[in-house]
Amino acid sequence: MATAQKQQAGSQPWLHQHGKEIQPFGTVRLFPIALSHDTRMYSCQRLNQILSDTQILYALYKKHHWLVRGQTFYQLHLLLDKHAGEQLTLVDTLAERVQTLGGVAVGDPRHVAEITQVPRPPDGAEEVPAMLSRLLEAHEIILADAHDAAARVAELGDDGTNDLLVSDVIRTGEMQAWFLAEHLVDTPLVRSDGAKARR
Ligand SMILES: [Fe+2]
Secondary structure: OOHHHHHHHOOOOOOOOOOOOOOOOOOOOOOOOOOOHHHHHHHHHHHHHHHHHHHHHHHHHHHHHHHOOOOOHHHHHHHHHHHHHHHHHHHHHHHHHHHHOOOOOOOOHHHHHHHOOOOOOOOOOOOHHHHHHHHHHHHHHHHHHHHHHHHHHHHOOOHHHHHHHHHHHHHHHHHHHHHHHHHHOOOOOOOOHHHHHHO
């Protein structure tokens, strides 16, 4: 018996299998969900852009969770990890919406890097306020795109994508931006200006 036939007869897994691409990126399969081909193509393209930027935002949150330093280390270390986790949930939600529409979700980080609009940070560490500003700017890039995409997919009748963008991407992004921005307020920690003046 040939070696291959012996493997097939037993429980040996078929290893090292390589095949051709069966659905190119940027195409959609037909699912019976009452949305036209053109609508699904458009939504997938907008979703993949936001998915790429969200994957980068997730990675930036992790980078800064690790690299943050100084007096606010502990609270920021925890906060940035919480935000990272919430962004990772959004990554999965966005990707599965693309698949629901028949498309191909951008997944490989090298592909993500080609698509994202979020500027690349230095490989090293920045000062903490610059880290927070960088995260806020990434949020605003995604929020601007999500607002525009939400309105356009609603015009095309894709209510599910509109709901995801408004209820998940925009609401989460706005809330996280608030929490970040409050850390950039230069406010006294112990004595107010009035208390100082009375001395
Ligand atoms: Fe951690």
